[in-house]
Amino acid sequence: MEGQHITGVQVFEPRLRWPVDPGLAQTLTGLTVARLSRRAKYLLFETGSGALMVHLGMSGSLQLKTPPFERRRHDHVLWTLASGAVLVFHDPRRFGSVHWLPSAPGVHPLLVKLGPEPLSSAFDGAYLAAQARGRKVPVKAFLMDGAVVVGVGNIYATEALFLAGIHPRRPAGRISVARYERLAEAVKGVLAQAIEAGGTTLRDFVDGTGQPGYFQQTLRAYGRADQPCLTCGSALKGIRLAQRATVFCPRCQR
DNA sequence: ACTGGCTCCTGAGGGC
DNA sequence: TGCCCTCAGGAGCCAG
Numbered sequence: 001m002e003g004q005h006i007t008g009v010q011v012f013e014p015r016l017r018w019p020v021d022p023g024l025a026q027t028l029t030g031l032t033v034a035r036l037s038r039r040a041k042y043l044l045f046e047t048g049s050g051a052l053m054v055h056l057g058m059s060g061s062l063q064l065k066t067p068p069f070e071r072r073r074h075d076h077v078l079w080t081l082a083s084g085a086v087l088v089f090h091d092p093r094r095f096g097s098v099h100w101l102p103s104a105p106g107v108h109p110l111l112v113k114l115g116p117e118p119l120s121s122a123f124d125g126a127y128l129a130a131q132a133r134g135r136k137v138p139v140k141a142f143l144m145d146g147a148v149v150v151g152v153g154n155i156y157a158t159e160a161l162f163l164a165g166i167h168p169r170r171p172a173g174r175i176s177v178a179r180y181e182r183l184a185e186a187v188k189g190v191l192a193q194a195i196e197a198g199g200t201t202l203r204d205f206v207d208g209t210g211q212p213g214y215f216q217q218t219l220r221a222y223g224r225a226d227q228p229c230l231t232c233g234s235a236l237k238g239i240r241l242a243q244r245a246t247v248f249c250p251r252c253q254r
Numbered sequence: 255a256c257t258g259g260c261t262c263c264t265g266a267g268g269g270c
Numbered sequence: 271t272g273c274c275c276t277c278a279g280g281a282g283c284c285a286g
Contacts, residue, residue: 015262017262059263091263092263092265093265094263135256135257136257141258243259
């Protein structure tokens with residue numbers, strides 16, 4: 001994508017998580033993608049005057065295709081490039097979104113309240129402990145709060161808490177700095193491993209080349225309710241916490 | 255200031 | 271074989 005010139009934009013379905021800006025095609029046509037970057041789970045296609053911002057939600061994908069190809073059901077936005085290739089945004093559940101991010105003035109409202117990147121040095125045990133001070137929210141919901149740290153969804157929060165030996169319902173403000181250090185390390189480790197494996201495929205996830213991720217084969221807790229704990233052998237417990245499926249070991253996680 | 259519940263949507267999977 | 275119901279989830283928003 002880097003260096004590609006956008007020659008056309010077609011929006012077939014603007015009803016995504018946020019309605020697609022009717023002026024998007026007008027704004028983007030004629031621009032060149034200088035570089036790709038990312039903030040939290042928002043993908044940024046930077047041009048000289050601003051950025052195309054895409055969120056994949058949970059079922060979204062982007063693929064570069066070479067015409068002729070048949071537009072599939074749920075192919076919502078197409079960008080035609082000067083090379084002749086077409087970038088396709090496909091999202092059956094429409095939890096994803098497509099935005100225009102002006103380079104000035106200020107930050108986009110969706111980005112302004114976001115916490116640090118989990119793989120950055122700003123994210124560590126001391127930071128988590130400071131953020132958690134006085135808070136009673138269950139630590140799993142705390143960890144999934146984008147204002148605390150970005151990028152930690154349900155699966156990786158479940159895995160990290162298992163690795164750190166922390167009970168998902170424990171109030172965030174009642175965890176020691178030492179245990180938060182362990183948790184921060186667990187988050188970094190789980191994310192690094194998942195990225196290495198190419199992501200986690202639950203149902204229909206595929207990457208930019210159509211390949212599934214393989215991290216699900218490595219999951220220690222998520223999706224393993226009633227199965228034996230890989231550490232102590234006792235049965236993992238499945239609960240619902242903050243409207244999310246949660247699995248933990250009642251013996252190892254306190 | 256916090257917290258918990260609701261919401262969008264489609265497809266998979268289970269029960270009958 | 272096929273239908274119908276329930277559940278799954280990212281994350282912003284809102285009521286209490």
